[in-house]
Amino acid sequence: MSQDSSQAVTKTGKPGAIRKIATGQLRMGMYVHKLVGSWLTTPFWQSSFLVDCQQTIDKIRASAVTELWIDTGKGCDVQVVSPEPCGAPAVAAAMSAVPAPAPAFRFAPAPPAPMAQELKRAVALIDKSKVAVLSMFQDARMGRAIDLEGALPMVDEIAGSVIRNASALIGLARLKTADNYTYMHSVAVCALMIALARQLGLDDAVTRELGLAGLLHDVGKMVLPMAILNKPGKLTVEEFDIVKGHPAAGHAMLLGAGGIGAVALDVCLHHHEKFDGSGYPHGLRGEEISLHARMGAICDVYDAVTSNRPYKAGWGPAESLRRMAEWGRAGHFDEKVFAAFVKCLGIYPVGTLVRLRSGRLGVVAEQPASGSLLLPKVKVFFSSKSQTYIVPQLLDLAQPGVADPIVCCEEASSWGLVDIDRFWIGEGCGGRA
Numbered sequence: 001m002s003q004d005s006s007q008a009v010t011k012t013g014k015p016g017a018i019r020k021i022a023t024g025q026l027r028m029g030m031y032v033h034k035l036v037g038s039w040l041t042t043p044f045w046q047s048s049f050l051v052d053c054q055q056t057i058d059k060i061r062a063s064a065v066t067e068l069w070i071d072t073g074k075g076c077d078v079q080v081v082s083p084e085p086c087g088a089p090a091v092a093a094a095m096s097a098v099p100a101p102a103p104a105f106r107f108a109p110a111p112p113a114p115m116a117q118e119l120k121r122a123v124a125l126i127d128k129s130k131v132a133v134l135s136m137f138q139d140a141r142m143g144r145a146i147d148l149e150g151a152l153p154m155v156d157e158i159a160g161s162v163i164r165n166a167s168a169l170i171g172l173a174r175l176k177t178a179d180n181y182t183y184m185h186s187v188a189v190c191a192l193m194i195a196l197a198r199q200l201g202l203d204d205a206v207t208r209e210l211g212l213a214g215l216l217h218d219v220g221k222m223v224l225p226m227a228i229l230n231k232p233g234k235l236t237v238e239e240f241d242i243v244k245g246h247p248a249a250g251h252a253m254l255l256g257a258g259g260i261g262a263v264a265l266d267v268c269l270h271h272h273e274k275f276d277g278s279g280y281p282h283g284l285r286g287e288e289i290s291l292h293a294r295m296g297a298i299c300d301v302y303d304a305v306t307s308n309r310p311y312k313a314g315w316g317p318a319e320s321l322r323r324m325a326e327w328g329r330a331g332h333f334d335e336k337v338f339a340a341f342v343k344c345l346g347i348y349p350v351g352t353l354v355r356l357r358s359g360r361l362g363v364v365a366e367q368p369a370s371g372s373l374l375l376p377k378v379k380v381f382f383s384s385k386s387q388t389y390i391v392p393q394l395l396d397l398a399q400p401g402v403a404d405p406i407v408c409c410e411e412a413s414s415w416g417l418v419d420i421d422r423f424w425i426g427e428g429c430g431g432r433a
Contacts, residue, residue, distance in 0.1 A: 019070050021078055023061050026051065026068070031075030035060070036067040039128075039153035048149050050075060105205040107156065110163040115366045116426060118168035122161055126172055126187065129154055133183045133215070141222040146257045148212075155211040158187070159194050166195045167367050171350040174303065174317070175421055178310045182221060182229065185303055190214035192299035192341075199344035200295075200337075206263070210292060213267035216260075217296055220250025220268065232310040244280050247272055263292050271296035276331030294334040298324070298341050301333075317349035318409045347373040353412050353420055354378060356395075356404045359385045361415065365424040368398045374406065379423045382415065392423055 018033050030051045035042045043063045048071070051057060060068070070077075113121075132154055136146055161169040173188035193214035197207040221229060224246060228239050235243065251269040254260045270284065270293035277285030279297075289297075301324060307314045315323065321342055328338045345367075348354060352364040362380035367373075375398040383390050395402055412420050 017072055019072060019078065020067060021070055022067055023065055025078050026057050026060060026070075027076065028052065028054065028057065029076035031071045033069040033071040035065050036069070037065050039157045048147070104203070105208060107159050107163060107204050107208070110160045113164040113168075115165055115168055118161060118165035119172065119425065121164075122169040122172050125157055125161055125169065126184075129158070129187045130180065130183060133186050137183060137186075137219065137222050140219050140253055146216070146219065146253065148257060148259050151212060151215055152208070155190060155194075155208055155215060158191050159208065159211055162191055162194045162198070166191075166344065167346075167350040170195060170345070171424070174306050174314070174351065176307055178308045179230075181307055181309060182218065185307065186215050186218055188303040188307075189217060189296070189299045192303060193295060195344045196295050196299060196337075196341050199340045209261050209263035210267070210295065212261070213264035213292065213296060214299060216250070216254060216264055217268050217271050217300065218246065218250065219253055220246035220248065222253075223249045230310055234311060244272075247281050266290050267292050267296040269293075271300050273297065274332045275328075275334050278331070289334075291337070294337050295341075298333055298338055301327075302341070302345075316352055316409065316411065317345070318347070318352040318354075319411075321345070321347075321349070343373070346376060348376050348406065348409070350376075350424060351421055353410045353417070354406045355384060355408055355410050356380065357407050358404045359383060360390070360404070361410060361417075362395070363420050363423045365394060371398050378406070381420075381423050382417065384415070387415075 020036070028051055031048070032051060033048050035044070042065055043059045049056075132150070136151065140146055158169065169191050170188070173184060173191055176184035176188070190211045191214070193210040194207055197210045202210070221243075224243060228235065228242060231239070247269050251265060254265055254268055269281070270289060273279035273282065273284045273289045273293060274297070275286055275289065275294070277283050284293075302320060305315050305320045305323070306317055314320075324333065324338065325342075327333060328335045346364070348364045350364050350366065353361060354364060355361050356378070360380040361382040361384055362378040364376045365379045366377040368375050368377070375396075377394060377396045379392055379394050381389060381392040395404065397405065412418070
């Protein structure tokens with residue numbers, strides 16, 4: 001249906017409709033349902049909100065947003081210049097405005113991107129996601145409803161980054177600091193869940209729900225006392241019993257918010273269950289745990305053990321996978337799902353410090369586009385023989401003629417190395433999670 005730019009487009013043709021308007025038509029009292037454009041480039045992290053001051057209008061008009069949807073059932077409508085004509089033409093127009101059944105959800109196309117290019121996007125995405133998750137979790141701590149509609153555009157942007165180049169966002173999200181762990185952990189688990197879902201061949205609609213589940217899985221921690229949540233040392237038995245209540249608390253929060261799907265509810269409640277039945281809160285065993293919750297358990301643990309926490313430094317990515325493989329054999333994880341997880345991250349995930357046969361040390365900078373997981377791209381920067389830094393060089397171990405395979409993983413502290421991540425992040429992407 002066509003109309004000139006001064007007319008509002010309705011999806012239903014009924015009072016209280018969702019209307020598309022130009023930003024020039026925006027006025028106080030309107031309720032923004034959604035801004036047209038990428039979540040990353042819009043000036044607000046929420047997708048919907050009431051326009052209650054001129055500053056909000058000015059901020060939208062000064063941005064790249066040119067159109068938006070308003071909900072006239074929750075706020076003011078556009079000023080109608082003339083009434084809709086009566087009779088058959090009006091009936092026909094109203095009928096033509098009734099939307100067809102929605103097609104199955106698909107993520108927007110996201111062609112593969114080089115690592116350096118996606119890293120720059122990922123830095124901006126992490127910065128905005130950090131603010132959004134902090135706001136959501138603070139709302140939860142204050143007992144306010146979580147803006148679930150506002151969370152989905154964030155999930156879609158994270159999914160787009162993972163689809164273009166999963167290593168960029170997943171690698172950066174691992175580099176969170178101890179003081180913002182709780183919030184950035186949610187962003188990291190969201191990205192990991194999306195990557196694992198794609199590795200398992202799940203469709204986009206389910207993958208999106210799993211991303212949302214990763215984003216919200218730890219919201220129940222907002223009921224915990226801050227002294228326990230940020231304790232720099234080991235928890236007492238009594239304190240750990242309190243922590244073990246966060247899955248049920250989060251589940252109750254999400255139920256109370258309404259509109260949250262079964263996948264996110266399940267992952268929130270059961271991401272601490274273990275395959276051998278030793279987990280909590282219900283001690284589920286094996287197939288009693290849903291595939292989605294088994295995925296959540298793996299993604300949650302991986303990000304936890306690779307991250308710096310108030311009480312310990314994180315392990316390297318490859319060392320974390322090695323230890324998790326041992327825990328999987330001991331019964332903590334579904335080993336088949338864990339194998340898929342390793343495949344999507346790589347045997348040597350980005351950021352892993354390795355020693356090559358030549359004696360050079362390097363950090364894994366990128367996964368191979370195809371072929372053997374044992375042959376990533378490595379940025380070499382240190383000679384173990386001369387104990388000195390060397391001119392950094394990017395080696396693609398999968399290329400013919402590069403006969404310098406990985407011998408083993410190394411610990412940076414063993415060689416007195418600090419801030420090795422700068423070698424794979426590169427210049428221009430100095431922002432950290």
